[in-house]
Amino acid sequence: xxxxxxVLFFSLIASVxxxxxxxMKELEQADDSTVHYAAATFKGTRIINGHSIExxxxxxxxxxxxxxxxxxxxxxxxxFGLDESQIRLAxxxxxTDRLMVGIGRSSYQKTIDIFVKYRLLxxxxxxxxxxxxxxxxxxxxxxxxxxxxxxxxYTITQRQTYTFQxxxxxxxxxxxxxxxTPTVMHRNLAEKPLDANNVYALGMGGRYKLTKRTSFNAEYxxxxxxxxxxxxxxxxxxNTLSLGFDIETGGHVFQLHLTNSRGMxxxxxxxxxxxxxxxxxxxxxxxVARTFSFDKSKKRSNSNGY
Amino acid sequence: MDIKLFRLAFLLMASQLLAICASxxxxxxxxxxxxxxxxxxxxxxxxxxQHVAVLLNSANGxxxxxxxxxxxxxxxxxxxxxxxxxxxxxxxxxxxxFTGKISEPxxxxxxxxxxxxxxxxLDIHGVKQKRxxxxxxxxxxGQCTLDCEFGVRLSDHNIQVPTLVLAKIAESxxxxxxxxxxxxxxx
Numbered sequence: 001x002x003x004x005x006x007v008l009f010f011s012l013i014a015s016v017x018x019x020x021x022x023x024m025k026e027l028e029q030a031d032d033s034t035v036h037y038a039a040a041t042f043k044g045t046r047i048i049n050g051h052s053i054e055x056x057x058x059x060x061x062x063x064x065x066x067x068x069x070x071x072x073x074x075x076x077x078x079x080f081g082l083d084e085s086q087i088r089l090a091x092x093x094x095x096t097d098r099l100m101v102g103i104g105r106s107s108y109q110k111t112i113d114i115f116v117k118y119r120l121l122x123x124x125x126x127x128x129x130x131x132x133x134x135x136x137x138x139x140x141x142x143x144x145x146x147x148x149x150x151x152x153x154y155t156i157t158q159r160q161t162y163t164f165q166x167x168x169x170x171x172x173x174x175x176x177x178x179x180x181t182p183t184v185m186h187r188n189l190a191e192k193p194l195d196a197n198n199v200y201a202l203g204m205g206g207r208y209k210l211t212k213r214t215s216f217n218a219e220y221x222x223x224x225x226x227x228x229x230x231x232x233x234x235x236x237x238x239n240t241l242s243l244g245f246d247i248e249t250g251g252h253v254f255q256l257h258l259t260n261s262r263g264m265x266x267x268x269x270x271x272x273x274x275x276x277x278x279x280x281x282x283x284x285x286x287x288v289a290r291t292f293s294f295d296k297s298k299k300r301s302n303s304n305g306y
Numbered sequence: 307m308d309i310k311l312f313r314l315a316f317l318l319m320a321s322q323l324l325a326i327c328a329s330x331x332x333x334x335x336x337x338x339x340x341x342x343x344x345x346x347x348x349x350x351x352x353x354x355x356q357h358v359a360v361l362l363n364s365a366n367g368x369x370x371x372x373x374x375x376x377x378x379x380x381x382x383x384x385x386x387x388x389x390x391x392x393x394x395x396x397x398x399x400x401x402x403x404f405t406g407k408i409s410e411p412x413x414x415x416x417x418x419x420x421x422x423x424x425x426x427x428l429d430i431h432g433v434k435q436k437r438x439x440x441x442x443x444x445x446x447x448g449q450c451t452l453d454c455e456f457g458v459r460l461s462d463h464n465i466q467v468p469t470l471v472l473a474k475i476a477e478s479x480x481x482x483x484x485x486x487x488x489x490x491x492x493x
Contacts, residue, residue, distance in 0.1 A: 023361040023370035024405050030336065030359055036376060036400075040391045057383025097383060174397035212392050213468070248392075250471050251384065293382045 038123035041133060041171040042179075044253040044289050045092060045100075045117075047205035048219040048242040049261060049269045050181060053135040053169040055117050056094035059294045064090040064104070066287040068262045073280035081284060088264040106265055113265045115139035115163075123171060137165040141267040151191055158189040163266040165203075175215075178206040183221075185270055192234040199223060199232050201270050213248045217257070221270055238276055240269045255287040331414065333362040333450050333487035340373055340483045342458075344476040351385060351475070353378040360485045362450065367408035369424055371485070374401050393465055399432045404439070412443060419444050422452075433463040441483070450487040455480065 042052035045062065056062050066088040070081030078084070090104030098119040105112050121134040141161045147153040162185070169179035181203030190197050205219035221240040223232055244257025260275035261268070262283050275281030338358030344351040358373040375396045380386040390396040406426015420443045428437045441454030457478045460467060467475050 023363065023368055024372065024403060027359045027361060027370055027372040027403075030372075034357070034374065034377075036374075039376070039396075040387045060382060060384065094383075174395075212395070249468070250388070250474075291384050293384075295381055 034126050035124050035128045036126040038125075038133065038171040041123070041169050041177045042207055043215060043246040043248050044255060044287070046255065046287055046289075047179060047207065047217055048244050048255065048257050048287075049240060049259060049264055050203050050205060050219060050221065050266070051117065051135075051137055051165070051167060052179060052205070053119065053133045053167045055098065055100035055119055055135065056092050056291070057293075058094045058097045060094050061292045061294060062090075062092040062289045063292065064088075064092065064287055064289045066090070066264050066285065068259070068264065068283045068285035070283065071275065071280070072258075072282045072284065085285075086262045086264070104265065106263070106268065108263055108268060110144040111141050111265065111267065112144055113139055113141040113267075123169075132168050132170045135167040135169075137163070137167060139163045139266060141265055153189065161185065161187045161267040161271075163270075165266075175209040176206065178204075180204060183266065183270065185266060187267070187271065191272075192236075194231050194234040195271065196227075196230050196232050198227075199271055200227055207246065210245075215246045217244050217246055217255070218242070223270060233271055236274060237271060238273050240273045241277055251291045253287075253289045255289075257285055258282050259285060331364050332490040333360075333364060333414075334490045335360050335485055335487050338371070338373075338483065338485035338487075340481065342378075342479050342481045344479050346474055346476050349474045351380075353380045353386070353389065355379070358483070358485065360452070360487060361490075362408075362452070362487055364412070364414040367410075367412070367424075369404070369406055369408060369426070371404040371483075372401055373403070376400070393467070394431055399430075402428075402430045404428050404437075406437075406439070408443075412445070414445055414448075414450070417446050428458075430458060431463040431465050435462055448489055452483070452485040452487065454483045457481070 042054050044052065045054050045056060046052055067085045070078055070084040072080050074081050086106065086108050088104050088106040090102055092100055092102035094100050100117045103114050116138055118136045120136055121130060121132065123133040124130045143159045153159050163183065165181050165183045167179060167181050169177060171177045183201040183203060185199040185201065187195065187197050201221055201223040203219065203221050205217065207215040207217045209215045219242045223239055226232060238260065240259060240261040242257050242259035242261065244255055247254040260277050260281055260283065261273040263269040263272055275283065336359050337356060338360045339354065339356055340358045341352060341354040355373050355378045357377045358371060360371050362369045375390055375394045378386065378389065380389065404426055406424040408422050408424045410420060410422050412420050412422070422443045423438055423440045425438045428435045439454055439456050441452060444451040457480050459478045
């Protein structure tokens with residue numbers, strides 16, 4: 001009987017308490033029932049030279065202008081490298097919010113590259129917990145330079161270099177994001193006798209936000225000297241280390257950096273980097289990305305340089 | 307024995323809740339709609355959130371509204387990213403909310419349209435502001451539709467706009483709400 005009474009009593013208290021439950025607390029509890037996707041792991045579609053997991057939004061197009069000036073150690077006569085530059089111009093278009101295609105042209109070896117990028121997995125918390133974001137990347141770089149005795153091309157096939165990457169990134173908090181990029185590259189024609197056709201590399205990169213609109217970025221591409229008994233590249237080529245800053249202003253992302261690679265696509269910064277930081281072969285460079293929106297249904301708000 | 311007791315307790319709670327419902331009921335929605343507009347000669351920006359959670363206690367007029375900034379959808383992804391990253395700092399302040407009390411006595415049992423005002427605290431970007439928000443409440447067959455429009459001054463909530471884009475974002479953002487609330491079944 002005592003038990004029954006106590007149950008009665010507690011149930012009464014419970015119901016009274018329920019009526020007075022803080023409405024806001026109840027709403028806060030409902031937050032866990034939604035999926036929160038990590039957004040803006042990186043500011044741009046590049047960390048520095050390599051791609052980031054980010055893609056351009058649906059019906060948006062990015063126009064990217066990239067420069068790598070001459071070596072800083074090339075002396076005052078060359079204005080410390082600013083007299084010359086390698087250029088890459090590129091367009092990237094979002095077919096969906098997860099699928100992006102792009103085309104670019106590098107002045108180095110007159111190379112045209114096309115690529116496709118797909119966001120396979122998005123980091124999320126809440127109802128669905130996914131620790132990392134994964135983006136898949138595939139590209140073809142076409143060396144369009146004239147055939148020379150030093151570098152003879154006999155067929156179109158020989159001019160192609162294919163790159164495949166799985167980009168895995170995690171946004172640890174508001175400021176820190178890190179990315180690992182296992183990479184396989186296949187060159188139909190190895191341009192130097194010691195170069196292997198297949199190159200295996202690992203990219204490591206990250207960003208640390210300094211303010212709401214600026215971040216410090218670093219990126220290192222590690223290519224083992226040998227895989228098994230095969231030498232991967234001619235020893236004159238080095239691994240690429242790049243340090244830089246992202247500055248975002250509305251529809252623009254400015255990336256300013258120092259790197260020992262003058263190449264801006266995988267084929268070049270993985271396989272053809274000659275500079276060494278220790279020798280002062282450092283190149284100052286930038287990427288400027290401008291976003292254009294082609295969303296017809298939202299004509300009035302079609303610019304986004306707000 | 308225990309199961310029986312629990313059953314008894316459950317029945318009792320249920321009946322008590324019914325009793326509460328008769329005098330005052332909790333109305334709620336998880337799919338309320340909030341949209342906002344920024345109008346300047348240079349650019350218009352708009353976004354809509356279809357997942358606003360609202361609770362209204364008809365017994366005392368208390369109302370609570372809560373929305374996730376991430377749930378606002380924009381005409382393009384970049385705007386959405388900037389909204390969350392640069393302006394609202396969503397990582398730090400994930401939600402905006404309003405808690406208050408409807409001042410007018412409303413007969414929720416009788417269909418009709420009532421002008422209402424709610425006094426309470428508007429919390430955006432971690433800055434709490436005392437506000438009186440005016441709107442309209444329509445009671446129709448046990449369903450309440452709450453419409454409300456108000457302005458939010460960016461400076462009131464410490465939302466900083468860089469000088470470079472100052473001309474493209476309005477100083478005061480107009481916010482529109484439409485919440486269709488139904489009687490809550492399982493409080």
